Amino acid sequence: MVLMQAIVLGIVQGLTEFLPVSSSAHLILVPKLFNWQEHTLFFDTALHLGTACAVIVYFAKDWLRIVKNKNYVLKVLIGIFPAGILGFLFSDFIEVETRSISIISITLIAGTAVMLFSEKIFKQATNLKTNVSIRDSLFIGVMQMLAIFPGMSRSGMTISGGFLRKIKKDEAVKFSFYLATPIIFGAAIYSFIKSFKNFGGLGFLESSFAVGFITSFVIGLLTIRFMIEYIRKRGFRIFLIYRLLLALFICLKSYPNT
Numbered sequence: 001m002v003l004m005q006a007i008v009l010g011i012v013q014g015l016t017e018f019l020p021v022s023s024s025a026h027l028i029l030v031p032k033l034f035n036w037q038e039h040t041l042f043f044d045t046a047l048h049l050g051t052a053c054a055v056i057v058y059f060a061k062d063w064l065r066i067v068k069n070k071n072y073v074l075k076v077l078i079g080i081f082p083a084g085i086l087g088f089l090f091s092d093f094i095e096v097e098t099r100s101i102s103i104i105s106i107t108l109i110a111g112t113a114v115m116l117f118s119e120k121i122f123k124q125a126t127n128l129k130t131n132v133s134i135r136d137s138l139f140i141g142v143m144q145m146l147a148i149f150p151g152m153s154r155s156g157m158t159i160s161g162g163f164l165r166k167i168k169k170d171e172a173v174k175f176s177f178y179l180a181t182p183i184i185f186g187a188a189i190y191s192f193i194k195s196f197k198n199f200g201g202l203g204f205l206e207s208s209f210a211v212g213f214i215t216s217f218v219i220g221l222l223t224i225r226f227m228i229e230y231i232r233k234r235g236f237r238i239f240l241i242y243r244l245l246l247a248l249f250i251c252l253k254s255y256p257n258t
Contacts, residue, residue, distance in 0.1 A: 155227070
């Protein structure tokens with residue numbers, strides 16, 4: 001892979017992982033748009049690993065507090081369990097069967113509908129929760145299962161889950177980040193072992209992996225703060241418009257004569 005492509009994809013990952021627009025969809029669409037060779041699963045994981053490290057660094061103090069709180073650790077574990085099991089059982093199928101342009105256009109619209117509905121419910125709520133309960137974490141974890149499909153958005157689905165459970169914005173957004181980190185690291189370890197076995201060693205490693213990792217890490221750090229402040233003040237609206245426009249663009253690109 002050309003290093004410039006690795007930088008571009010690192011920027012794309014850093015920007016879209018934490019915005020409710022689906023990083024996995026963009027990592028599929030951008031190479032297709034520029035007619036780049038499809039990147040490997042491990043490079044994709046290296047990008048996600050960079051943003052996972054960004055979450056750990058940004059919320060370092062929070063992680064120290066969480067580790068000391070067994071009850072909150074349990075909530076995080078419950079929240080990651082549904083998506084973790086689904087990803088472990090069906091990762092190969094999802095990787096092959098859900099990366100088409102037509103499916104992404106559908107999931108972009110479907111995810112937009114979910115976020116629009118959740119925000120409507122949230123705005124009508126009167127007594128908002130300041131803490132995530134066990135039931136809340138399970139519900140949000142089930143919502144995170146939807147993010148297995150490119151176009152749905154992990155942050156979009158988990159924050160929507162928090163809104164549907166009437167959890168205050170700050171806590172809903174932070175809990176979304178907390179759930180994403182173990183899932184991303186788990187996927188990274190799985191894909192690393194898989195790549196190691198397929199290549200019979202570390203032959204799959206390239207300098208582009210390091211470049212992509214560093215780029216996604218730096219951009220991710222900058223995006224997290226923006227995301228927290230923006231969602232708290234303005235909500236999903238601008239992202240919903242973007243998702244619908246992107247779905248429309250994909251349809252016009254795929255079926256120009258219809």
